[in-house]
Structure formats: structure tokens, C-alpha cells
Amino acid sequence: MNFFWDLFLGGLTRGSIYALIALGYTMVYGILQLINFAHGEIYMIGAFTALIVASILTMQGLTGLSVLMLATVVAVLYSSAYGFTVEKIAYKPLRQASRLSPLISAIGMSIFLQNYVMLAQTSDFLPFPSLLPQSDFLDSISAFIGPSDFIIIVTSAVVMIALTLLLKFTKMGRAMRATAQDQQMALLTGVNVNRVISRTFIIGSALAAIGGVLIASHVGRINFYIGFNAGIKAFTAAVLGGIGSIPGAMLGGLVLGLAESFGTGYISSDYESVFAFALLILILIFKPDGILGRSSQQKV
Amino acid sequence: MKFTEELKRSAYIALWFILLTFPIMVIKVNTIENIVVWRWVNLVVIGLSAFVLSFFWQLYLRNKKSSTEMTPEKISTLHRLIENPKIYRPAVVIIAAIALVFPFAASHYQINIMTTALIYVMLGLGLNIEVGLAGLLDLGYVAFYAVGAYSYALLNYHFGLGFWTLLPIGALLAAFAGILVGLPVLRLRGDYLAIVTLAFAEILRLVLENWNDFSFGPSGISNIPRPGLFGINLTPEQSAVYMYFILIALCLLTVFVIYRLQNSRIGRAWVAMREDELACQAMGIDKTKAKLAAFALGATWAGMAGVLFAAKTTFINPASFTFLESAMILSIVVLGGMGSIAGVIIAAFAIILLPEYLRAFSDYRMILFGAALILMMIFRPGGLMADRRRQYQFQQPDAGENS
Secondary structure, three states, rough: OEEEEEHHHHHHHHHHHHHHHHHHHHHHHHHHHHOOOHHHHHHHHHHHHHHHHHHHHOOOOOOOOOHHHHHHHHHHHHHHHHHHHHHHHHHHOOOOOOOOOHHHHHHHHHHHHHHHHHHOOOOOEEEEOOOOOHHHHHHHOOOOOHHHHHHHHHHHHHHHHHHHHHHHHHHHHOOOOOOOOHHHHHHOOOOOHHHHHHHHHHHHHHHHHHHHHHHHHHHHOOOOOHHEEEEEEEEHHHHHHHHOOOHHHHHHHHHHHHHHHHHHHHOOOOHHHHHHHEEEEHHHHHOOOOOOOOOOOOOO | OOHHHHHHHHHHHHHHHHHHHHHHEEEEEEEEOOEEOOOOHHHHHHHHHHHHEEEEHHHHHHHHHHOOOOOEEEEEEEEHHHOOOHHHHHHHHHHHHOOOHHHOOOOHHHHHHHHHHHHHHHHHHHHHHHHHHOOOOOOOHHHHHHHHHHHHHHHHHHHHHOOOHHHHHHHHHHHHHHHHHHHHHOOOOOHHHHHHHHHHHHHHHHHHHHHHHOOOOHHHHOOOOOOOEEOEEEOOHHHHOOOOOOOHHHHHHHHHHHHHOOOOOOHHHHHHHHHHHEEEEEEHOHHHHHHHHHHHHHHHHHHHHHHHHHHHHOOHHHHHHHHHHHHHHHHHHHOOOOHHHHHHHHHHHOOOOHHHOOOOHHHHHHHHHHHHHHHHHHOOOOOOOOOOOOOOOOOOOOOOHHH
């Protein structure tokens, strides 16, 4: 039972992070029908920025919650800026091109950003300081749930609820949903589609950065390559839930996290990523629209 | 007036990039010794290069806008040169002569590099069938390469079969793997297909890495024999030359087969499928068959290239078959021009040989690939040498001769 609970919690923690990153994929896909391959790299850059800021602040003698907050804020700002810039450089000039072109451009951007961080920083793993705060409350529940697990799950839940509210009730959210449904029509009703796309990238990148900071302080080390795996898995999560669907991405993330956690726990820990990829292939064969996705017929 | 405006814009963009790259480029923290290194020089470099690049970018976009009303099918001068028999015939003879003399004039090291480049020519041409002709974006092409390499290494290890027996077997096994990957993804659209092929390749690599009893794990398989020549014992130098000629022959075969395929029934079907799947089905093309054929034929060349790679290096391990390898082969196809044989060959040589001879840049190889993929898509989506479809030339009968 205890083992089961540990695996369940681990899966939930992991799944929340996947869900946070998957949201960026699904939002961009909903609007542009583009797999933003560079999204995983945005997450990695978020983690690196947080690491740099946190290290400098720690050397200045700051500790605790203030370091975490500042590092997260800077990471979110920078990741958003990167997401915005990536869209302007690699995708915007290709709006009218065939479907393959932006996809290849996205792969190029992903390779570029990976190597940019590798060359500018290092190719080694860097230890990431544990930024998650300590408190009496967390100590009191530590027998039941690990403090970092708790913080990650709660933070992700809060962020996801905020996103849902934003999309449902604000003018910007409505414009985003309208653009996702029908870009031409949204344009005709006076929605600034370019701005909506930029904002989608900014929001998606911000979520990825939050995920990056959380998982980096949970795992405790980062390198330039973490974005690749996280990116593919988050994409798997997005497809699992039905790409384009926001609740689908959240659900897909959790399902994927749990599947991976139980797979490694009960079957074999060598094949951790294999479970995720096998799940992706199975889903695409049997239910290509995902759990919550609407089935779409290709039209002329 | 407009010029100063563009300069101003470039300055803003440069400022944006300075801010954007500040933490990653300028600051470097050493968390163990608690030292922060500030690299202010990078700031200047980024600022200046962003300024210059964005200025040219804008200049290009302005020129592009003013010349949008071009004739749609403009034959480039490069094509006209290549298609002129007076130029291409001597060129082919010269290239053939160089290729023949090369192994006797060059050093062992250079022959090895050239052999590697030729392997990539094969890989590029094979992927070109899938991506360039059929429009199936395969991000896991390296899996078929691995199937070829491992089938040579393992079948040789267990059953002692030779290179020439295993070359077709490796190709067949890879083709079989191609069909296996192709079957489940038949229903998927382009971008899903990309991710599933990537997933297949990662699964294969992880299995090879972890299934020690089968594949010997991360340590790989060593002492793979080089190809034999009627039982004659070859020194490593001689065998490198031999390998080189095998590859030249196989590359010629590849080029021939793909050239014939391109304008065959199935080749036309692929191009139609690439352009519009629904319309192609409406024309009575069996989409299932066409897709599977593309996967199988594309994988065949990767399988052969894999056997050759294993025979050349005599050692393989899963680390040779990562996603980066797939990305590199993809960039060969994209840079060369999707669907264009000559373009892919040139791009393969450029991508493999340039980093070898420009050692100073070898660290920057991958970052340049990434940048090249993006820039290529924006500025020259057809590649270095865009593929040109066959078309009828209507010739007006000359009125003077007829009367």
C-alpha cells in the first residue's frame, strides 16, 4: 500500500509538471495547428534562468521564499520573452507556408536553443539549489506527502485553475478561443490575430517556466538537454488528452505521469521513457483524437 | 528616410536581444565554488550581430515584398546550367575521374571522411524518398539505420554470416521495420506522424541501451568484420579504399533507383500524396500502399547504410543512433532541397565535410544546423537546389518554315 501511495504521488507530481508544459503545446496547436518543438527548450531556458538568478541571490546572502519568488518571476519573464521571440523569428514568416515548413523550422529552433545554452553555459549537469521553502505545516504532513511533491501539485493546480479562468472569463481569453475556432472569422470580427498568437506563446512559455523551476528544484540538477525529453513527454500528454483541448492537456499530463510512475515501479525502471512513448503510439493508433479531443474530419 | 527608420528598428531589435540573452550569455555561475563570471564581451557581440542581422533581414523582406509578382515557375540559372548538356557532361566526367583517383591520392584519414560522407549521401537520399517525395516527415529515420547496423553486427556475431550476405538482409530487415512503423501511422496526419516516428526511434534506442542480453547494452558491439574480398586479407588502409569503392557503387545504385522511381507511377503517386492527400485519393491512388512503399523503400537505404556504417567503424553502440543523427539527416534533405537528388548529394557533402575541414567550427556545428533549418525554411524553402517537376514544353511551330 505504501509503495503504491509513493508511486501514485510521484506520478501525480510528475504529471502536474507534464500538464504545465503540455498546456503550452496544446494552446499553440489549437491556434496554429503547429507542434512547437522549441517549447521544451523554453522550459529548459526557464530552469537555467532560475538557476542563475537563484545562485546570484544566494551568494548575496538571501535565502528562503524570497529567492524562490524572485527566481520564478525572472524565469517566467525570460521564458515568455523567449517564447515571444521564437514565434516572431521562426513561425511568423511561415504563416502562409505549407504545413511541413513551420514544423522543420521548429525543429531547427529547438536544436538552436539547445546548443545556444550548451555553448553559452555548459554541457555538464548543474546542481540546482532546492528552493522550495520549509515550514511547520509542510513538516507536519511530511509523513503523508513529501514537501516538494505537495508544493508542485498545489502550485500546478492553482496555475491551471487561473489559466482556465483567464480563458473563460476575460476578453483576451475569449479572443484566444475565437482564434482557435476559426482564425478567419476571428479576424473579421476585429480580433487582432497576431497579438493573440503572441500572447498564446507568452502564456504557454510562462507556464513552461513555472514547470521548469518546480521540477528543477525537485530533481536538483539541470543541463541543456532536459528540454528534449520533457518536451516530447509533454507533447505526448497533450496528444493523450486530445491536442487543442486545455482540460485534455491537464488530464493527459496526469495520466502520463501516473502511467510512467507505475510502469517504472511495477515493471522496470530502465524503460521509463519507453512507457510514455508506447502509450503515445497506442493512443494514436486507437484513438488519434485523444481522450477529450473532438474528432476532426479532414476537409478540402 | 526609410533607411534611417530601418536602422532605428534594427537598433531596437539589437537592444531586445541584448536583454533577452543577458542571463544566459553574460552570466555564468559556478555553484560549487560560488563564483559568478560576468562575460560582458558577449553582450557587445550579441548586440552588434543582432543589429546587422536584423538590418539585412528587413532589407530582404522589403525586396521580397516588392517582387512578389514573379512568374511562378521561374527556372533558376543553376538549373539551366545543370540541364545544359555542354556543361553537365564534362562535369560528370570530371567528378567521376576525381572520385576514381581520390582514394589513391588522399590519405587514409581523408578516405575515411569521404566514406562517411558517402554513407550520409545514401541516408539523405533514402530519407528524401520519405520526406522529399512522399511528404512524410520522419523524425526517427535513424531507427532504420540502427536496424541495419545491428542486424549486421548481431547476425555476424551469432551466425558468422559475412558482409555480402548481410547487406541485403540488413536492407530487408530495415524495410520490414519501415512497414512496421508505417502501418500504425497510416491514418495520422503530418505532424502526428513526425512525433510517432520520433517515439519509435527513441523506443528502439532505449531498448538497445537496456536489453543487455540482446544488444550488449551501452557498451555496444566491437570487432565487427570489415567486408571481405574473395577471402583476401586486406590491411586497414586497403580495406578503407575497398569500402570507399563499395560506397561509390552503392551510391550510384541509389541515385539510379531514386531517379527511376521519381518519375515512375509510384513516384508520381508520392508527389501527388505530398501535395494533397484527399485529391490524390480521389484520383484513385491507393494511399495505404503508397505510404507503406515510401516507408519501406526509404528504410531500405537506411538499412544498407547501417550495414556499411557497422562494417566501416567495426564498432557500434546505441549512442550513434540518437535524435541528433535523425536531425542531421533531415537537415541534409531540407538544405539540399526536398525531392532533389543533386541537392541532397551536395548538402550531404557540405554538412559532413565542412565541419571536418573547419575544425574551429566543429563546436558550432549543431547550432549552425539549427539556424540553417530555420533560415532555409524562411528564405529558400525549396533548398539549395529546388526540385523542379517535369513539364511539357509547348513549342510554337515556326510559321516561316511551314509556309
